[in-house]
Amino acid sequence: MKKIYLLVVLVVFSQAAFSQTKKEYPLELQQLLSNITENFLEDTVSTSEVHHLLASLDAKGAWPSIDYSSQQRGRWPVLDHLLNLNHLSKAYLKEGSNYYQSPELLAKIHLALDYWLSNDFVSPNWWYPQIGIPQQLAPILIVMEDNLSEKQLQTGVKILNKAKIGMGGQNKVWLAGNVLYKSLLVRNIDSVNIASKAIQGELRVSTDLGIQPDNSFHEHGAMLQQGNYGLSYLGDMIQWIAVLRHTPFAFDEEKVAIIREFALDGTQWFLWKKNFDIGGSGRQLFQGELAKKQNAILKNFKQLEKLDPEFASAYNKAQDYKSLSGNKHFWTSDFHISRTPNYLFTLKMSSSRVNGYETVNFENMLGYHLGGGMTLLYQSDNEYLDVFPFWDWKKLPGTTIIQDDAPIPVSNAWGYKIEGDFVGGVTDGTNGLAVLQYNRGGLKANKAWFMLDNQIVCLGNGITADTPFNVTTGINQVYRNGAIIVNNKRNIQKITGKQDFTNPSWILHDKVGYLFPSGGNLSLVADTVSGSWYKVAQRYKDETIKADIFNVYLNHGTKPKEADYQYILVPNATQQQLIQLEKKLLFEIKNAKSQQIVSRKDGSLAGIVFYEAGKVDLFGGISVSEPCLLLVEKQDSGLKVSVSDPTHKLMTIRIAFDKKYKDKQSVVENNQSILNVSLPRADEAGKTVSFILSKMNY
Structure with a gap:
């Protein structure tokens, strides 16, 4: 009886204290309010989730599962409170919801909102007070305004005031969006106009932050952030184009063409089956993150079908990974992609123009060599799925690295650039080649990749370093899946554990063939590897986990001087195919310091690097x-x-x-x-x- 009495008191109090006349908006803002409300209520409401949130909310208005004292800089868990409140508000306002206009739900919304407003939680990371918190709080205040008190609204606006228009790229879009929300809430037409123009000003193509001329995306300087800031940018611009349409603040329609090109000629290239490419993800190498990115982008494409109906069929087609084949070089980002319906190959480089990686908020703690020519060959959904705790980060696929015994360095938000500008690619749309003249940390190498006739020929020469440590070139690191077959001196055998080979002919694992036309000193590890997510990103607990890993790399020895290598990646390979290729390669190969050349045996196609x-x-x-x-x-x-x-x-x-x-x-x-x-x-x-x-x- 006491619980029932308390609920009745809460409901009566809520209705008495917060029921008020519907507030009017100026004519210029009414359509904007309607659009924002419609956008807010677009998602479906989970009855079970709402039930759980109501049941778990305590008498103070807090959720016990949230650590409100957290000082975590990335993925700040305290923001979950506003995310929960956001979901409850949707359930209250959405017609057809089991909780539509529920007095009990409204009372709990007030309880949870007051808990936040009275505490004004602040993260140690500047991003949350200025961007993350207003981004979640402002829409709640707008759509729930008729059910809130003046005190709640005034306190909420003070929190929203922390967002000021500034910075550039996606950060500016976020900040201006928050200012627009607040300006709508306080009925400031001029400020809404200023904020909308600031957002629209970032929808452009330039070599500054944002969309690049090749439809890649930069943030934190010249650094590829397609699946990090670029993903947020794509979603936010789609939202603002939709929300501002048919208002005095609408985007010029030609701006939609910029987003169209960015989506279809940029972001689409990084999608593969159920995951987004690792090399294009920025620093966000989190558990399950690549699938989340993929799902968000597919949702964006569905939104664009409605927003840009003339090109609806192109957006619909883009949601099928098999629909895109070809070869593309992103010249402003030193990034290369080759793809068919059967595989995706990506190459991440850096130069004196382009940053290689970043570590921010204790994320991407091991990524120091990501921009050193990392190559990834995807065929299924899971070769690299959450593989990061188990990688040897000094032997990333494609990279040539000194195997010293020092911890991997940690840089900052602007990472590093290598000492060299002979880094780039050429493509005819079907075939392509890329080059990285590597010069970093006392190691030099001429590295080239030839993507011809659905094979990838990987060449390196001039490998020189005055170091007592071994220098290696990583070939691949994936989960072990099935038998590993090696042809070593015409002895074809299955391999487990760790073994070294001198001049092997080829390896076959998980339908990928590895051919070695010039042999080499090779190490192969097929064993259970221990790792920890904490070492990748410190938001995770330092717990040891294990997985079976296939890791293959070439050894160039200590103090190498003019060392070289050749290997060929063969997607969708069979043992019989590799036996035939060993007898008769498709290509002639020249791997000299002045020129690296791969040409068809019949002379009809060739890629040439002229140094x-x-x-x-x-x-x-x-x-x-x-x-x-x-x-x-x-x-x-x-x-x-x-x-x-x-x-x-x-x-x-x-x-x-x-x-x-x-x-x-x-x-x-x-x-x-x-x-x-x-x-x-x-x-x-x-x-x-x-x-x-x-x-x-x-």
Whole structure:
């Protein structure tokens, strides 16, 4: 009886204290209020979750499961209080909800809201008081306003006042959005207009923070953040375009085209089956995080189908990972992607222009080498799913690293840049190649990746370091799945545990083949590995967990001088296929310091890295006047040529062919076809230039 009496008192008190006349909005703000309310109530309400939240809320208005004293900088658990309150508000206002207009629910909403307002919880991380808290609190105050007291509203507005328009990129979008919410709540039309313009001002393409000319996304300087800040940016811009439509503050419709290109020609490339690519995720390498990112982006695409109906079919198609095939180089982010319906291959590099990684809020604590040429080959959903506690972070796939015994360094929000600018890629849309002239921490190496005919040829040379520690090149680290078969000196055998090999021919594991045309000193680990999430991000408990891992890498020894390597990744490989490739590779390979070349045996396709001006004998002879990347393929009518400048500094490059071709730019001199190719400049420096050279008939 006491519990029932207390509930009646709460309900009566709630109705008496907070029931008031509906507050009016100026005409200019009424549609905005309607749009925000509609957006707030768009999600479904879980009856079971609401029931649990009501049952677990204590008499003070707190949830005992939340540590309100937490000083955790990332994923601050105290914010869960507002997330819970957000869900309760939806349940109260959404017609059809089992708790619609429930007096009991309203009383609990007041109890929980007052608990927050009276405590004004503050995180040690600036982001929460200025962005995270207002972002959750403001919509609650707006949609629940008619049920709140003046004191609650005034106290809430004081908390919202901590958000001021400033900074740049996604941080500015967040801050301006919070100011817009507050301005609506206090009926300040001019301030709403200022905030909306600040948001719209960040919907642009530039080499500053935000969307880049290649549709990658930067935050914290020149650093790829496609699945971190870029993911929030995509979702927020979609929301604000929708919320501000049909109001005096609406976006210009051409802004939608920018988001369209960013979604379809940028973010879509990073999606694979149920997960977002690790290399494009920024620092957010958390448990289950990659699936959350993927789900959020698929939801964005569904929203864009309605928001941008003329391109609805493109957004619908983008939700199927098999629909996108091709090769793309993100020239402003030193990132390369090759994909088919059967696999996704990604390559993360850094340079004197682009930062390699960041550690913020004790997140990504081991990621110091992520920008050193990390390669990931996805075929299923789970090769790399939550693998981070078990990785050897000094042997990341694709990277060449000194294996010293010091802890992995921890940098800051702007990470590092390597000492070199010969970093880039070239693509014809189907095939491509990328180069990383690595120079960092006393280690130098020329590293190149050739993505041709659904194989990835990985070359390295000039590997030099004056170090007493072994230098390695990581090839892959994934969960162990099925048999590991090695062909070592024509002895095909299954392998477990840790073994070293000298000049093996190939390895097969989990439908990925690893070919070694020039052999090498190889180590293979197929064993149970211990790890801890705490070492990856300190929001987790320091608990030891275990998993079976497949780890394969090349050893270059101590104090290597001009060491080199060759290996080929073969997706969807079979044992019989590898036996045949061992006998007859698809490619001719040259791995010299001046040139790295991979060409089809029939000479119809070739990728060339010119580290200096020079000549190759392919296609009858080609010479270039400057270091560059070249991709050439024979066609019935002549040659398709793609060229790029990894340094981003050249204005023109002279390319001479020892055969006669015709093109708008070509001049025939001494039986040579000579082209002075104008290269992209400014925002597009480093971008591929492609053209067709037609045969001349005599």
